[in-house]
Amino acid sequence: MRLTQFSNFAVRILMYAGLRGDGPSTIPEIARAYGISLDHLKKAAAELGRLGYLKAVRGRSGGIRLAREPEAINIGEIIRQTEDKRNLVECFDPETNTCPLHADCKFRFALEEALEAFFSVLEKYTLADLVDERDKLAACLNMKISRRFPDGAEIPVAAIKPSEGCR
Amino acid sequence: MRLTQFSNFAVRILMYAGLRGDGPSTIPEIARAYGISLDHLKKAAAELGRLGYLKAVRGRSGGIRLAREPEAINIGEIIRQTEDKRNLVECFDPETNTCPLHADCKFRFALEEALEAFFSVLEKYTLADLVDERDKLAACLNMKISRRFPDGAEIPVAAIKPSEGCR
Numbered sequence: 001m002r003l004t005q006f007s008n009f010a011v012r013i014l015m016y017a018g019l020r021g022d023g024p025s026t027i028p029e030i031a032r033a034y035g036i037s038l039d040h041l042k043k044a045a046a047e048l049g050r051l052g053y054l055k056a057v058r059g060r061s062g063g064i065r066l067a068r069e070p071e072a073i074n075i076g077e078i079i080r081q082t083e084d085k086r087n088l089v090e091c092f093d094p095e096t097n098t099c100p101l102h103a104d105c106k107f108r109f110a111l112e113e114a115l116e117a118f119f120s121v122l123e124k125y126t127l128a129d130l131v132d133e134r135d136k137l138a139a140c141l142n143m144k145i146s147r148r149f150p151d152g153a154e155i156p157v158a159a160i161k162p163s164e165g166c167r
Numbered sequence: 168m169r170l171t172q173f174s175n176f177a178v179r180i181l182m183y184a185g186l187r188g189d190g191p192s193t194i195p196e197i198a199r200a201y202g203i204s205l206d207h208l209k210k211a212a213a214e215l216g217r218l219g220y221l222k223a224v225r226g227r228s229g230g231i232r233l234a235r236e237p238e239a240i241n242i243g244e245i246i247r248q249t250e251d252k253r254n255l256v257e258c259f260d261p262e263t264n265t266c267p268l269h270a271d272c273k274f275r276f277a278l279e280e281a282l283e284a285f286f287s288v289l290e291k292y293t294l295a296d297l298v299d300e301r302d303k304l305a306a307c308l309n310m311k312i313s314r315r316f317p318d319g320a321e322i323p324v325a326a327i328k329p330s331e332g333c334r
Contacts, residue, residue, distance in 0.1 A: 114288035
């Protein structure tokens with residue numbers, strides 16, 4: 001059983017944008033940070049835009065940023081949208097099913113219940129939960145981040161060397 | 168996200184053998200009943216033998232049969248063995264991981280918890296639960312089954328026409 005690369009990349013883009021905070025990120029920068037294919041990342045970012053999780057920032061130092069607060073981005077909700085439930089087994093899609101047991105099959109019912117449990121666990125988490133250790137993750141990704149304080153001041157976080165925790 | 172064909176076929180073989188009851192079934196017969204590839208089915212059956220779920224019945228009218236009672240065959244336990252947990256995402260296998268966030272990634276932890284929930288649901292079911300509607304399923308598979316009574320008598324179940332419930 002394998003999560004699609006699409007879902008995996010979608011969450012990684014959101015984590016990167018969440019770590020960046022208010023500033024924009026670019027897709028090539030995210031591709032470099034994770035060491036993954038630019039083309040696949042572009043597709044995932046476009047879909048995240050369409051789904052209302054990312055928005056474009058225009059201009060010379062433009063890019064993408066989160067369209068909502070990290071607390072309002074539910075991980076289970078994203079994965080439900082990026083994973084097609086019908087893919088789990090052939091018989092989940094009436095159009096591809098060839099199994100004669102389809103209508104009465106309790107294995108199918110058990111798999112549906114199991115998949116629901118999978119999504120439900122992910123629904124307990126928001127993007128804010130995934131990026132709460134901001135400095136540590138940013139260091140692993142070699143990101144230069146700044147921190148905004150309640151009085152509006154924005155202070156660059158001193159470059160932290162990637163720790164042994166990375167990889 | 169897709170369950171491997173291997174897991175899917177493994178459970179279908181066990182369901183067929185469970186419906187058959189005490190008598191042996193052959194792999195070609197199971198392949199015909201489900202309309203699936205003989206080669207793939209052979210591999211899954213061999214693995215089920217290795218794992219102790221099936222045993223060979225020697226002789227002219229030989230084949231395979233369950234090596235345990237259906238009540239003692241746990242579906243979650245099978246799927247845990249036929250699905251390699253490390254396949255869910257690249258980073259679940261330290262040998263294939265390329266993500267720099269690996270060690271501290273809370274998305275990975277959430278996915279592990281979600282996968283555990285998936286298996287746990289399947290662990291609520293045994294093969295007996297999946298084949299409790301024996302006559303109906305056997306009819307869908309065009310199987311001729313017989314029923315053994317407590318006094319040892321074995322009575323063929325009248326051929327039941329596949330109902331509208333099938334497929």
